[in-house]
Amino acid sequence: MKNDDEIVIDPADGLPVMKVGPWSEDKHVALSRYVDAARKARAKWPYASFIDLFSGPGRVLNRESGVISDGGVLSAWRMSERGGVPFNEMFIADADAGSVEACSARLRDAGATVQAYVGSASKTVDQVLGKLPRGLHFAFLDPFNIEHLDFEIIRKLAARPNIDLLIHFSVMDVQRNIGGDFNLASSRLDAAAPGWRSKLRLREVPKREQVGAYLEYWESLVTDLTKMQVAQSKPLFVNMNKGPLYRLIHLARHPLATKLWNTAALPAAKQQSFPGM
Ligand SMILES: C[S@@+](CC[C@H](N)C(=O)[O-])C[C@H]1O[C@@H](n2cnc3c(N)ncnc32)[C@H](O)[C@@H]1O
Numbered sequence: 001m002k003n004d005d006e007i008v009i010d011p012a013d014g015l016p017v018m019k020v021g022p023w024s025e026d027k028h029v030a031l032s033r034y035v036d037a038a039r040k041a042r043a044k045w046p047y048a049s050f051i052d053l054f055s056g057p058g059r060v061l062n063r064e065s066g067v068i069s070d071g072g073v074l075s076a077w078r079m080s081e082r083g084g085v086p087f088n089e090m091f092i093a094d095a096d097a098g099s100v101e102a103c104s105a106r107l108r109d110a111g112a113t114v115q116a117y118v119g120s121a122s123k124t125v126d127q128v129l130g131k132l133p134r135g136l137h138f139a140f141l142d143p144f145n146i147e148h149l150d151f152e153i154i155r156k157l158a159a160r161p162n163i164d165l166l167i168h169f170s171v172m173d174v175q176r177n178i179g180g181d182f183n184l185a186s187s188r189l190d191a192a193a194p195g196w197r198s199k200l201r202l203r204e205v206p207k208r209e210q211v212g213a214y215l216e217y218w219e220s221l222v223t224d225l226t227k228m229q230v231a232q233s234k235p236l237f238v239n240m241n242k243g244p245l246y247r248l249i250h251l252a253r254h255p256l257a258t259k260l261w262n263t264a265a266l267p268a269a270k271q272q273s274f275p276g277m
Contacts, residue, residue, distance in 0.1 A: 010059050010068050015102040017059040017068055023237045024060055030248055030265050031072050032079040037264040039083040047088045047135030050076055051128055053121035054142045055092040058103035072142055077112045093117040093124035122150045137163040146173040147188040158226035164252035171244045174211045193218040231258045233265040
């Protein structure tokens with residue numbers, strides 16, 4: 001049994017991998033399905049980029065099965081290439097320098113053109129936007145927790161006219177903290193949804209509906225500010241005990257992108273339904 005802090009090396013390339021729960025696989029499948037579905041749209045543009053500000057090292061180890069596989073950005077790159085319309089550039093960043101190094105090496109080895117940055121997403125977003133040419137852009141935001149999903153990151157990315165975003169929204173994090181944080185002077189839920197404590201009448205909301213109320217408020221902030229549409233399909237991923245973990249939320253301005261995500265996200269039968277989340 002491996003210690004959880006121990007760095008695991010992928011024997012295939014000698015580079016580190018990130019340990020993840022089995023539920024990560026469905027996230028990568030949904031992301032790849034969407035990249036594939038958007039192939040024709042990408043083909044219409046002379047330039048298309050993929051942006052991942054929380055890239056990790058590029059390969060993941062399933063804690064349960066011990067299987068090592070591609071993480072989000074590598075899955076996305078390979079799918080774009082397999083479909084014959086590869087992203088022109090892959091912009092990756094992570095707070096962990098070792099992860100950025102490993103992820104860049106893997107992407108380059110797989111044939112991608114990579115722009116890589118080390119730092120918190122709140123900072124690297126400016127570096128990426130400073131280098132991003134005109135074109136079609138797709139940003140995947142996959143932080144460990146809601147605290148890192150700074151609203152400013154979304155605001156800045158959304159300022160680009162032709163971009164869509166796929167966001168890992170940690171339902172579990174909100175559920176754990178919303179009750180306790182409501183009365184605090186500052187909360188780890190503030191960065192994602194500024195003003196939530198003054199705008200939500202949480203005491204009047206039944207406990208099981210509080211996460212849903214926070215998510216609804218976050219969506220209203222995002223759509224008001226960015227004029228992007230939240231896709232109807234927001235698959236909820238659960239842990240082994242069926243406990244809710246996160247949703248994938250898609251934001252776009254172009255109705256075709258929304259439609260593609262709605263069909264590409266995991267089939268309805270695999271999606272979990274939790275009232276109020
Ligand atoms: C959920 S993992 C990313 C997994 C990856 N997207 C995948 O699909 O394989 C989150 C990553 O965010 C990084 N991270 C943590 N805080 C960060 C921050 N403030 N800004 C950027 N990256 C951060 C971690 O080092 C970790 O690699």
